[in-house]
Amino acid sequence: MELQEAVRAPYERERYNDRSPDLLIPRKPFNKGSFAILMTLLVLAFLTMYGFISFDYKDLDFGAAIQSTLQTLRTMFFSPALNHFNFSHALYQVLITLGLAFLTTLFGAVIALFLGLLASRNLSSPLLSTIVRSVVAFIRAVPTVLWVLIFAVAAGLGSVAAVIGMTFHSISYLVKAYSESFEELDNGVIEALKASGAGWWQIVFQAVIPSSITYLISWTFMRLEINFAVAVAMGAAAGAGGIGYDMFMASAFYYDVREIGAITYFILVLAVLMELFATRLKKKLKVKV
Amino acid sequence: MQDSFFLRKRLNTSLYCALLFLITIAAIIITQYDIVKGFTSIPKAAEWAVSNFYPNAKAMTKLPDILDSLMETLLVSIAATTVAGIFAFLFAILGSTTTGIGGVFSLLSRWIATLFRNIDVAAWSMILLISFGQSVMTGYLALFFGSFGFLTRAFMESIDEVSNSSVEALRATGASYFSIIVHSVIPSSIPQLISWILFMIETNIRQATLIGILTGTGVGFLFSLYYKSLNYSSASLVVIAIIAVIFIIEAVSNYVRRVIL
Numbered sequence: 001m002e003l004q005e006a007v008r009a010p011y012e013r014e015r016y017n018d019r020s021p022d023l024l025i026p027r028k029p030f031n032k033g034s035f036a037i038l039m040t041l042l043v044l045a046f047l048t049m050y051g052f053i054s055f056d057y058k059d060l061d062f063g064a065a066i067q068s069t070l071q072t073l074r075t076m077f078f079s080p081a082l083n084h085f086n087f088s089h090a091l092y093q094v095l096i097t098l099g100l101a102f103l104t105t106l107f108g109a110v111i112a113l114f115l116g117l118l119a120s121r122n123l124s125s126p127l128l129s130t131i132v133r134s135v136v137a138f139i140r141a142v143p144t145v146l147w148v149l150i151f152a153v154a155a156g157l158g159s160v161a162a163v164i165g166m167t168f169h170s171i172s173y174l175v176k177a178y179s180e181s182f183e184e185l186d187n188g189v190i191e192a193l194k195a196s197g198a199g200w201w202q203i204v205f206q207a208v209i210p211s212s213i214t215y216l217i218s219w220t221f222m223r224l225e226i227n228f229a230v231a232v233a234m235g236a237a238a239g240a241g242g243i244g245y246d247m248f249m250a251s252a253f254y255y256d257v258r259e260i261g262a263i264t265y266f267i268l269v270l271a272v273l274m275e276l277f278a279t280r281l282k283k284k285l286k287v288k289v
Numbered sequence: 290m291q292d293s294f295f296l297r298k299r300l301n302t303s304l305y306c307a308l309l310f311l312i313t314i315a316a317i318i319i320t321q322y323d324i325v326k327g328f329t330s331i332p333k334a335a336e337w338a339v340s341n342f343y344p345n346a347k348a349m350t351k352l353p354d355i356l357d358s359l360m361e362t363l364l365v366s367i368a369a370t371t372v373a374g375i376f377a378f379l380f381a382i383l384g385s386t387t388t389g390i391g392g393v394f395s396l397l398s399r400w401i402a403t404l405f406r407n408i409d410v411a412a413w414s415m416i417l418l419i420s421f422g423q424s425v426m427t428g429y430l431a432l433f434f435g436s437f438g439f440l441t442r443a444f445m446e447s448i449d450e451v452s453n454s455s456v457e458a459l460r461a462t463g464a465s466y467f468s469i470i471v472h473s474v475i476p477s478s479i480p481q482l483i484s485w486i487l488f489m490i491e492t493n494i495r496q497a498t499l500i501g502i503l504t505g506t507g508v509g510f511l512f513s514l515y516y517k518s519l520n521y522s523s524a525s526l527v528v529i530a531i532i533a534v535i536f537i538i539e540a541v542s543n544y545v546r547r548v549i550l
Contacts, residue, residue, distance in 0.1 A: 033480070033548055036545055036549050037479055037483060037549050040483055040487075040549075041483070044371045044486070047364060047367045047368070047371075048368040048371040050364065051364030051367060051368035052368060054361075055361070055365070055426075055429075056361075056424075056425060057424060057425065057426065060422070060424050060426055062426075065420045065421050065422075065426070066420075068420040069416075069417060069419075069420040069421070071420075072416060072419055073416070076416065092319075096319055096320050098316075099315070099316035099319040099320040099322075100316075100320050102312060102313070102316045103313070103316050103320065103322060106309070106313060137536075137539075138532070141531070141536055141539075142528060142531070142532060143495040143496075143498040143499060143531065144495070145498060145499045145509075146498065146512065146531070149512075149513075149516055150334060150338065150342070150528075151330060151331075151334050153334065153337055153521075154330045154333040154334035154336075155326060155327075155330035155333070155334070158321075159320045159321055159322045160323055160326050160327050161330070163320070163322055164327055164330060164331065229409040229411075232409050232411060232412065233410070233411035236415065236503060237411065237499055237502045237503055242320075244411065247415060248503070251415035251416070251418060251419065257419065260412075260415065260416060264408060264412055264416075267407075267408070267409070267412065268404075268407050268408060271407040272403070272407055275407070
């Protein structure tokens, strides 16, 4: 047996060598896309690991903290109660938050409609659209809460600073969304209208806006949902009033877990209602964003 | 006929406008928003920003501190998003209509995603603040829960969109569940998933500032510290640093997206 194998071995090797050029060809050719995917995943994994190592945990006892969080969550969700105000007050505060979100979205939408027209490349000059786009990118880079706090210096803490600061962010988000919808319009339509002697405003109101109105409405509703969440956060972080402020008080001053639970239920119900409404509206308008 | 069509259309439009106007008035009354003050505060804020809100030499000495905590915020955002992405992927596989195993699991994972998405990160950070205190973990977990809810929903839709027919084809050849996931679902949907993760990292850096203000960690804490002690030049340096980081992250993720999509 051994002899036979020894005799066969060189043949085997030869056959292997015959095949080797085939084997040397990699199964998947080098591809920039898949390389980038691999690199991104590796970098993210590395940064995550480095982050976990470098965090300053401040002698945090994880077991105890997790246990007490579970305890907190159980108390929150299974025995909610309002201790520092009553049901109608909570409802009114939720309405205030909703009002803040609505005003912000409305102001943002109106201003963004015009800026979006200026920012879309097919409707304005290249220079103008570049300027509007960079200003908007700058506004978007600053977190909303910083805008609100910056305006709070001039207007004082309260609804004015919150609305103006949040409007800034809504504008920057909606300008991007609107101008992308405007740019989807067929160039032929604009050309045809121009050839028939239509002015800029006529093109905008007769062709551009009617053809993209469903997109505009669905983006605006999406922003209303976001603004509601932002308004809750601004109430907590910038004293803008509304249910977020009550939540901040319950958490940071009273340590009242049950009240946080009740407020969370209020927010959750409203958020789910808004999402249902938006989904139905989108289905009715038949757009997918 | 034609007249009544246009009349009805015009009536409809004015009805909607009237409704919108009424809601606006109601919102203004409820929130006690002062329109005049709103308009006048913009130039006032601009004037104040030009005269006070810029970094000076004294603020520059704070730069190492700011960069330190900015780095921490950045790492928290990335770590939260990545780990949330892994969990979201598992839940999305279970919950999606093409790859889900159906029944209770799909429903459960969809419900969990909806619940986590609709509780805002600000709410999460206040809930977690009670047990975890002013540590990095509060911000990390708040971002993690928020990202998890959002990413699960986004991943579900991406997986459904991409892998419907290929999953069917593989199932017809008799491939097992895991080989379908590994050889079809992951390769075909991974560019979209990475794109969502990058988007979430950008969002989370902004959110981390807010969470930092609420929980007293990271760069948000530094901002609120300087802001509350009226040290506006240092606060402005924080803002500039945040803007720079967000622009860099956006540029990198736009580049990656262009290559992979």
